[in-house]
Amino acid sequence: MADKAGISNTLFLWKGTDRKGNKVKGKSMASNELIVRAELRRQGIVPSRIKKQTSGFLKGNAKIKPADIAIFSRQLATMLGAGIPLVQAFEIIATGHENFAMQKLIASIKSDVEGGSALAEALAKHQLYFDDLFVNLVEAGEQAGALETLLEKIATYKEKTEAIKNKIKKALTYPAAIIVVAFVVTIILLIFVIPAFEDLFQGFGADLPAFTRMVIDLSQFLRNQGWYIAIIGTAAIYTFFYFKKRSRRMRHFIDRATLKMPIIGSILQKAAIARYARTLSTMFSAGVPLIEALESVAGATGNIVYENGVLRMKDEVATGQRLQQSMENTGLFPNMVVQMIAVGEESGSLDEMSAKVADFYEEDVDNAVDSLSSLLEPMIMAILGILVGGLVIAMYLPIFKMGAVI
Incomplete structure (x- = not known):
């Protein structure tokens, strides 16, 4: 309310x-x-x-992004560390923020805190921006009198997880953009440019090469049936994303399929493990009990296959099974990760070992994404060249053939 x-x-x-x-x-x-x-x-x-x-115009339409929440956490931790009272810290952060939506969010939290609410309670009212993990860590910090320390941990956690997400998104966005451009250019050539050559070829009075005939037939098909294809394609894409958003089974199928894709699947798996380890380390170091921590860790993996696996782990740990054994039972974690977690459990340093796993896989994701970008760029340019070059060759083949006859 x-x-x-x-x-x-x-x-x-x-x-x-x-x-x-x-x-x-x-x-x-x-x-x-x-x-x-x-x-x-x-x-x-x-x-x-x-x-x-x-x-x-811009500020009013700006949305609150995860990066804004990470910056907010870092700023709040820094100001509390400098001895600035909580309410005054909110005022300073809001004043310096250019995002109007973020200003309203901070002002609303400040108003609740001024009214006597605990910070965790005020944040919990905005679950769209502050998930259970964030709220639980802040609550643990307030109860232990270490809010500044926990906010620092949250900020570090948010920054690292967002860095991985942005790295993967950037690596996949570039090739996707090039493919879309190639597709659009090809459609434009087929619908608007090829017909001009078709009119020219009709005056030749000779049979066209098979490749040229095939391209012209494709052009005619798109001109005659293009609207139907566009409508069906749009409906199919909308239906796909509709069910992906609302059906947990559909998301599980898609996430499992992406994990099995060559190269990209390996990167997504490493990213999920990195998020799992980073979240577990952050929660456990804050003194959150393991079973409660696993509840938050599950949703932070970013992949429903790993989310379901971690929830099964939570149930097994609740019955007395060791974390290392429950991880091994899922079949989702490499042996190295399982062994490092086992060492952490044995030595009482689960948070430190989890952090080392996270560091390793975050660096591994960085290297894999850089390698993927280096691999995809020449491949995509080659595909683009084949598409456009193939259409050009198809149109000039009859001209070359006629020139050879003359």
């Missing part, structure tokens, strides 16, 4: 004079200007100007 109220509130900018006559300014979240004015007077501030925060 409080979250809904926070969303309906507006962010106001204000300027005024405090009890000592100093000029002050700031931001407040409220449903209207009268509430802001009353709150400022209660604080001993005489407002000279109050206005709604205008979002601007």
Whole structure:
């Protein structure tokens, strides 16, 4: 309920004079200007100007990204470490943030904390941005009186997991973009350029080469049936993503299939293991019990196959089985990882060994992605050259043939 109220509130900018006559300014979240004015007077501030925060074209449309949450965690940890009170830290972070949506989020959290809520409780109202892992770690930090330390761990965790995600996304986005461009260029040539050559060839009065005839037939097919293909293709893509988003079984099938893909599957597997190990290390070092930690770790792997595997591990550990044995039972973890976790369990340093596993696989993912990029770039350019070059050759074959006859 409080979250809904926070969303309906507006962010106001204000300027005024405090009890000592100093000029002050700031931001407040409220449903209207009268509430802001009353709150400022209660604080001993005489407002000279109050206005709604205008979002601007870009800022108003900007969404809150995981990177924003990582930066927020780092800034908050730094300010608490410098001895700045929590509420004042929120004000400073919000003032320096250019993302209007992030400003509103921080102002809403600040309002809840000022109202007496614990930070973990205030964050839990915004589950879209702060997952159970984040909230649990903050709660552990508040209870242990080590909020600054836990926020540092959260920031490091978020930064590293986002770095892996962005690395993989960047590696896959470039080839995907090139393939899309190649596809669009090919369609444009077939629909708009090939017909001009077709009209020219009709005046030759001779049989066309088989390759040229095939390209012209494809061009005619696209011109006649292109709309149907586009509609069916769009519907198929929409249906795919619709069921992927809503069907856990569909997501499991897709994630399992991607893990079996050559090269890319290996990278995704390593990334899932890195996230598993990094999350486990962060949770365990914060004093979160293993079974409770595995609950959060499952959702952080980024792959439903690993998520289901970790949830099975949690159930087995709850019955008294060792973590190392439960990992081995899933068949999802390489022997090296299982052995390192076993050493961590034996020596009482599970968090440290998990961190070492995460470091190893994060570096491995970096190297694998760089190698994949180096491999894909020339392959994609070759495919693009074959597509466009093939169409050009198909159109000039009859001209070369006629020239040879003459």
